[in-house]
Structures are given as structure tokens and as C-alpha cells.
Amino acid sequence: MKEGKKRCFVVMGFGIKTDYVNGRKLDLNKSYRLLIKPVVESKGIECLRADEITHSGSIDVQMYKELLKADLVIADLSTANPNALYELGIRHALRPYTTIVISEDKLIYPFDLNHILISKYKHLGDAIDYEEVERFRIALGNLIEEVIDKNESDSPVYTYLSSLIPPKTQQEIEDSINKTTAIEPSIHEEKGKALSLIIQEAENAVEIKEFEKARDLFQSAVLISNSNQSQRDSYLIHRLAFCTYKAAKPDLITSLYQSLELLKSINLAHTNDPETVSTAGAIEKKLYECGEGDIHLENSILFFQRSYYLLNNRYNGINLAITYVYRANSGLSTKEKERIADLVFAQRTWKRVLFLCEKDWQIILSKEKGDAALKSNSKESEELKEYYSNQKFWITVNQAESYFGLGQFDLFRFHHEEAKKIPHAVWMWESFKDQIGRLEAELKKSGHLMDPIWESSS
Structure with missing residues (x-):
């Protein structure tokens, strides 16, 4: 901290988090980078989030010090993050x-917070208008500007219990904190990297397909995060699981099983987090495609069903449909009527996906049309252009x-050719073509049971 400079500590999650109540995924890093940090710094105040604290061990002591001593605390409660709610309570x-x-x-707040003034912003999920x-x-x-130099209570604790003395006025508490800090062995060691820098390095490695490097970096991030809280951070586990199977070390099958074990560590069997179950569905689907047995197909269907019904979205729908076709041709469907039923489920799911596509297309076009940032030459403009292209x-x-x-x-064929015209990464097209190839191979086996009969166009 610079001498004489005020300090702001930001309480919020990081990475992409899911609001379990409404199923929306929000990129909290963009909220911090676009909405909070630049505003705080423009007021001449140093801005810090927990993942930016440099350390080589537990940061619990530092976090509590910031909650006590920071001149300003901004708490973002988006996604009803339990850690953010807890830290706000401490503050x-x-x-x-x-x-x-x-x-x-x-x-949607998990309990009554009407007695607290909450300033709201609109988040698009992956981007912000x-x-x-x-x-x-x-x-x-x-x-x-209104609160930084005012001594007016904004804490319900001190509002309702007006005789309380804030701990900062008790010198023994200050001395206790300083003493605790002094005996932390890591304080006298060379400071490690901030968690945010490790995560950014990992994401940069993902961008250039260096998945083994990204896996190791996310593993470090998970270890640091685990030392600071009792619950494992789902975003970091998702990214670690993704990079683990993409790295395919020592081989693809082993890495897939390792990824599945990572997801089990964040309550895969019972979680309502659609990101966790959809990632598990993709891994189980890949294990089945690699010949690891029908049990993985059954698991994949169950996971995609859970995430599809939670989110009602295209990604889980399109994958659920192909797994129904897989099951129609597998040992799990032993009778012709079972195979027909799976194919009917697949057809219904594709029709639902088409409905969702039309709905999402109109939403994206509306957002794109009204997004003034696309007319600028800023970094945010380039990110938004990529976002809209990827969505389309x-x-x-x-x-x-x-x-x-x-x-x-x-x-x-019409949509196939239209997709070619939209800017996209090579891997995105390869992923699409691979899925179509697998779907065609399966429908050639059982398409005659569909109504109307499915016949290959090739």
C-alpha cells in the first residue's frame, strides 16, 4: 500500500459463477475489471480484491485485516456468493x-436484505453493455464520493446497536492482529504470486492451447484457494477439470477419469450447479465415445438431463439429443420400442433446440444493435465483437x-453455409464437424425407425 493513500477492499467472487436460483452464469472478473476497479482508482484510492493479494500461504489473516482496516469496502453479492455474504457480515x-x-x-436474495442499500447493475452474463x-x-x-469521508453508519449492526465500539478503537485488537501477522512464517519469505495473476496466466495458456501448462497453473490456483476457504471454488475446479482432459496426459482416458474425480470433489452427485453437471455430462459422453462402456452413456444422459432442465439451453439440449441417439444404438436399449422411444426423445429435443435458437438469435441481435461499445476502438469493443460472433x-x-x-x-445445408460466414476459431468448426460425423454414423444405424424415416443425404 502506498503511504497516505486510501485503500478499498472488494468483496466478491472471481471467474465465472452461477446463480443457483436462476441458473445464470456471470463473469465476475468483467464486473470487477469494467465496473469497480477503474472507478475506485479514478478517485485516487488503491483497489484490491482477495485474489490480488500476494502471498505464499494462507491469506485469511490478510483478508480479515482488510475487512477491518480498509478505508472502503465494496461488496458485490451477485450470484448470492456465500463467501461474499459472510465477509460482508464481518465488515x-x-x-x-x-x-x-x-x-x-x-x-434473488436468499434472505431479507431490504434494510441494506444495494446499488444494482445489469450484467449480460458473458459481457456487460x-x-x-x-x-x-x-x-x-x-x-x-458520498461515503468515503462520512462517518454515517451504513452497517445494520451499528445502526441497531448504537452503543457498540468499533474494534479499530481498541488498541489491543490492532496489536493482536499485528502480532498474528508477525508470526506467520510466510510473511518473512519471498511473496508469492497473487491468485489473480496465476489464473490469468492459466487462461492465457488455454487461449494458445497449452493445456498442460494451464492445468498446472489451475492446480496451483486451486491449492491456494483451498487454503483460504473451507469450500472448493467451483470455477477453478471447472477450469482445472477442462484443462486436465484437454491436456490428455498421460493419456486421454486417464485424464478424463481424473477430470471426473475433480468434479466429484465439488458435490457432483447432489449439486444444482448446471456448469458442474454439464461438464460432467461432456466428460462421461467422451468416455463412452472412447469405448469405456454403456455406464458412461447412462451417466452422460442423466447429467445432460439435469443441466438441460435447470438451464433450458441449447448446449445441453444438443448434447442430450445425440446421447439419446447413442442409447438407441447401445446395449441399454434392448427392445425396438425402447430404441424408437429414444429417437422420439431426440427428435423432440432437436425441435426444442430450434425454438431456443430462434429465441437466442433475436436476443443477440437486439443486444448487438443497441451496444454502443461496438462503435469504439477499445479493448472492450474487440471482446464484444468476438462475443457476438461466437454466440451467432x-x-x-x-x-x-x-x-x-x-x-x-x-x-x-443452409445453416451449415451460414455458419462458415461467421468469424470463428478453427477448433469451433472442428468440434461441430466431429459431432455431425458421429451423429450421421449413429443415425445410419437406426434412422429407419424414425418418423419420418431418416435417410442420409450423402
Whole structure:
């Protein structure tokens, strides 16, 4: 911390988190990078989030010190993150004022917080609208100016228990914290990297397909995160599981099983987190495709069903449909009527995917049309252009695959050609072509049981 400079500690999750109530996934890093940090720093205040604290061991002591001593705390409660709620409670117990609470506007609070002023912003999930960025930056900046030098209580604890003495006025507590810090062995050692830097290095490695390096970095991030909280961070486990099987070391099959074990460590059997179960579905599907047995197909269907019904989205729907076709041709369907039933389920799912594609397409076009950031030359503009292109590509190939499965080949070819025109990464096209190839091979075996009969166009 720079001498004489005020300090803001930001309480929030990091990475992509799921709101379990409504199933929405939010990129909290973008909330921090676009909405919070630049506003705080523009006011001449140093800004720090927990994953930016440099350390080589547990950061619990440092986190508690920040909650006690920071001149300003901003708590983002989006996705009803239990750690953020807990840390906000600690701050309210330690300091009577200079705490700001914000959240994404679709958050459904898990309990009554009506007595707390909460400033809201609109998050698109993967991105944030440029005009919303500008609006909220102004609103947050004004709020910071209002509270930073005022001694008016914003803590319900000190509001209702007005005779409480804040701990910062008790020198023995300060001395106790300093003493605890002094005996931490790691404080006298060379400081390690901040968690945020490790995660960024890992994501950079993913971008250039260095999955083995990314796996090792995410493993380090998980170890650091585990030392700071009792619950494992689901975002880090998801990324570690993804990089583990993509690295395919020592071989693909082993890495897939390792990825599955990682997901089991975050309560895979009972979780309502759609990201966890859909990732498990993809891994189980790959194990079946690699010849590891029908049990993995059955598991894959169950996981994709759970995530599809939780989110009602295209990704899980398109994968659920092909696993139904797999089951129609597997030892799990022993009778012709069972095979027909699976194919009917697949057809119904493809039709639902087509409905979702039309709905999502209109939403994306509306967002893109009204997004002022696309007209600028900023980094955010380039990110948004890639975001919109990726969304439109996946919608189009989902439509193509659905029409292919339904045997409507003219519409399949139309969307196939349209997808080619949309900017996309090579791996995205390869993934689509691989899925179509597998689907065609399966439908050639059982398409005659469909109504109308599915016949290959090739």
C-alpha cells in the first residue's frame, strides 16, 4: 500500500459463477475489471480484491485485516456468493461505515436484505453493455464520493446497536492482529504470486492451447484457494477439470477419469450447479465415445438431463439429443420400442433446440444493435465483437445439427453455409464437424425407425 493513500477492499467472487436460483452464469472478473476497479482508482484510492493479494500461504489473516482496516469496502453479492455474504457480515460487524453493497439486478436474495442499500447493475452474463458500464461507473463514483469521508453508519449492526465500539478503537485488537501477522512464517519469505495473476496466466495458456501448462497453473490456483476457504471454488475446479482432459496426459482416458474425480470433489452427485453437471455430462459422453462402456452413456444422459432442465439451453439440449441417439444404438436399449422411444426423445429435443435458437438469435441481435461499445476502438469493443460472433456461430451450428438430426437436409445445408460466414476459431468448426460425423454414423444405424424415416443425404 502506498503511504497516505486510501485503500478499498472488494468483496466478491472471481471467474465465472452461477446463480443457483436462476441458473445464470456471470463473469465476475468483467464486473470487477469494467465496473469497480477503474472507478475506485479514478478517485485516487488503491483497489484490491482477495485474489490480488500476494502471498505464499494462507491469506485469511490478510483478508480479515482488510475487512477491518480498509478505508472502503465494496461488496458485490451477485450470484448470492456465500463467501461474499459472510465477509460482508464481518465488515458490518467491524466497521460502522464506508461499506458499499452492489449486485447484478436479477439476483434473488436468499434472505431479507431490504434494510441494506444495494446499488444494482445489469450484467449480460458473458459481457456487460457499454452504456451500462458508463451508467454504473458514474453511479458508483458518486456513491464513493458520498461515503468515503462520512462517518454515517451504513452497517445494520451499528445502526441497531448504537452503543457498540468499533474494534479499530481498541488498541489491543490492532496489536493482536499485528502480532498474528508477525508470526506467520510466510510473511518473512519471498511473496508469492497473487491468485489473480496465476489464473490469468492459466487462461492465457488455454487461449494458445497449452493445456498442460494451464492445468498446472489451475492446480496451483486451486491449492491456494483451498487454503483460504473451507469450500472448493467451483470455477477453478471447472477450469482445472477442462484443462486436465484437454491436456490428455498421460493419456486421454486417464485424464478424463481424473477430470471426473475433480468434479466429484465439488458435490457432483447432489449439486444444482448446471456448469458442474454439464461438464460432467461432456466428460462421461467422451468416455463412452472412447469405448469405456454403456455406464458412461447412462451417466452422460442423466447429467445432460439435469443441466438441460435447470438451464433450458441449447448446449445441453444438443448434447442430450445425440446421447439419446447413442442409447438407441447401445446395449441399454434392448427392445425396438425402447430404441424408437429414444429417437422420439431426440427428435423432440432437436425441435426444442430450434425454438431456443430462434429465441437466442433475436436476443443477440437486439443486444448487438443497441451496444454502443461496438462503435469504439477499445479493448472492450474487440471482446464484444468476438462475443457476438461466437454466440451467432454456436446458434447457427446448433440449428444445422438439429435440422440434420431431423432429416431436413436443405435447412441443414443452409445453416451449415451460414455458419462458415461467421468469424470463428478453427477448433469451433472442428468440434461441430466431429459431432455431425458421429451423429450421421449413429443415425445410419437406426434412422429407419424414425418418423419420418431418416435417410442420409450423402
